[in-house]
Amino acid sequence: MNPKHIIESQQFTVPLLMELFERTRQMKKIVARGGTRDYERKIMAALFYQPSTRTRFSFEAAMMRLGGRVLATEKAGAFSSAIPGERLEDTVRVTADNCDVIVLRHNEEGATARAAGVSSVPVINAGEGPGGQHPTQALLDLYTIYDECKTLDGLSVAMVGALGKSRTGRSLTYLLGKFARVRLYFVAPPRMQISPDILAYLDRHNVSYELADGPDDILPRVDVVYQKPIDRTRIHDGEINLAAYNIGADSLARMKRSAIVMHALPRGPEIDPLVDRDPRAAYFRQSRNGLFVRMALLTMLFESE
């Protein structure tokens, strides 16, 4: 059963994930052949209440490689020139009149579910929050791990950096928790640790995890190091030894030869550009996978109509 909307990571069962990944591999082949025109009559609306060119470009390119067309705004809050404070539900209804799928980026948790409740076309969560999810990022992250490591069972995955408000960290954790014998390591300065509701979720689902305030002991033990940026503007001088959370040549020397380094890009100082040349640097391949996973999701939604 194809989903009608893409709202949160939890809605993906393992069989649905496997079907998505098979479809993703097909999309990779289609792009290599120059794309398709199968969906040339479809219109996608990118309705962004916050700017994110990275996510928008990835969705738009996915739609275009499928042959489709795109409406886009990064200032959906100024949807009408009328009085402010308009209801998301009305904006979504009006947008749905003009397209076949809505990609929504919103600053409020739960916005996609509200939009899906009134939309005549499928809605995709392209990031909501703070505190919400960014499931398509998590799906492309999970696909990358699967594609690089050839399995999702039994993996050890470290997330390093500011985790507390990380939408993608949250979404990816939900997904990883679905696989057998996964072990998660949350490596963060204490006041930036992953939020307790995620840990409660992992406890409920018997997923094993460990918290650490530095990567030193963790790096040699993991298959995946997922680097998250730390917002330097929120830190007092000398409060945290930020360099300890960065990945450089030293870190590589201590990692498994089969491990990979991931990052949602663009990066700050948390990954030294020297790492780029190491074959374990998976973040450019990860970025490229965004296109294929989003193409696969769009075709799933179009076929569920």
Added chain:
Amino acid sequence: MNPKHIIESQQFTVPLLMELFERTRQMKKIVARGGTRDYERKIMAALFYQPSTRTRFSFEAAMMRLGGRVLATEKAGAFSSAIPGERLEDTVRVTADNCDVIVLRHNEEGATARAAGVSSVPVINAGEGPGGQHPTQALLDLYTIYDECKTLDGLSVAMVGALGKSRTGRSLTYLLGKFARVRLYFVAPPRMQISPDILAYLDRHNVSYELADGPDDILPRVDVVYQKPIDRTRIHDGEINLAAYNIGADSLARMKRSAIVMHALPRGPEIDPLVDRDPRAAYFRQSRNGLFVRMALLTMLFESE
């Protein structure tokens, strides 16, 4: 004779309106079949000096459902990185080099006429003012009334809310005045009433109208209630009983069973979301008609070349 530009409501004769509406019905069928590729070599430029995602999406989707392509800016005032204060005429000439039709949104009355005077391609007024017109909104409003009420002759239409600076109210009034035995009701707080030049226009054309400062007496008598937002930020506390201008379950009980409620969306508190479920709530159908009317207008302009 197809028009060369869409500048103001007054340019539409009744026969031209009827031709437009026939064409609009054809577009509805074309969209139901997935759109056409007849205009795939055409480019529309949305040249917006004010942001309005609602109007822009509607025009862009119209062009895309016709198979065409779109250039767009909502900051046309920053057209060039050169010195500010550039002439609209030059911007329009340069834009016309790159497209087949220009959709212009501008903050000055008369901008579309100036643009049409120098453009090598058709220009459409997508809202200008304050004090100016928004003819395509008025055309989709009129089409909606025609489609819902099956006639335009002899109708009673109430406009409720802040009417003074309403571009769409102005444009729609010009259009309704062309039909036989139409009766207009302007329901507004006194200092937000429709402007005297519109009333003078109606007097000259022998259109009957009535002014009221509340909807109570008017609702049972009309075929159409067109709700306009009131900008709450411009009102002193207690100055106006705003709730009196809102439509809710009570208002519905007092309206004709054949009447309709219209609104340009997105709405503020002037329509209670509970009204949505009543079949007389025509505003979602009205919103959808924008696509078809704009497709019809675009094809008219392309065929007049």
Added chain:
Amino acid sequence: MNPKHIIESQQFTVPLLMELFERTRQMKKIVARGGTRDYERKIMAALFYQPSTRTRFSFEAAMMRLGGRVLATEKAGAFSSAIPGERLEDTVRVTADNCDVIVLRHNEEGATARAAGVSSVPVINAGEGPGGQHPTQALLDLYTIYDECKTLDGLSVAMVGALGKSRTGRSLTYLLGKFARVRLYFVAPPRMQISPDILAYLDRHNVSYELADGPDDILPRVDVVYQKPIDRTRIHDGEINLAAYNIGADSLARMKRSAIVMHALPRGPEIDPLVDRDPRAAYFRQSRNGLFVRMALLTMLFESE
């Protein structure tokens, strides 16, 4: 040999310029026939760190007339919602995943060369600086001179206005210097004169030039008058007699009958709109040429793959 990237004017040899101009003439014919669909599977990303609707529209329309598709942002500095200060190189890599060619507008000199160093797809410089170049503007300017004057050898060209920080003046000067017996006149208020590094370049290449602080003596002697805007906000009252740098009916009377007036548009007061009617006013034809030259450049890059 087709270029892999379009970085600066200097990379164009005279034979490559002639091939580009032949290709430009073909594009003019293709547009007259309604464009082509040869490149319908190609995606262009307009990655603008500064807004310039004029340049963006021209590139986007060029891509669309070739049948291709477009991703666009004019706020590339907000590429990701992550921490600010991201590296251009990462943004370019991520963008390249989603397209077949990148059109880059950047506020730093050298940005295009840096982007080209990491991009998996061709990169076009769509203006960088201050102090940098805007080669596609220079190429369309040069094509216009060639098309209007039927030669580039032996021409006398005056640039009039604020020249010091002019990206296009800089780029065009490099190109004109490649042709035999060209004579350049730089007409500017003293503190807005062309920068010394350009003059050193001309000296090295034995291009003859003259500096002047007013156009009076120059106008009767030249084949091309290229008007540049002067930023009036940077001038003290009475410091400069700005009117002396404007072109009006008087100036036309003193120019050769075969001369042309050029301008990148939109203009300020430096060209009186009365000049528009004179056949020597070449700026509207020049603007139109931007489309054809950019189409030609895009096809060159696509064929060099």
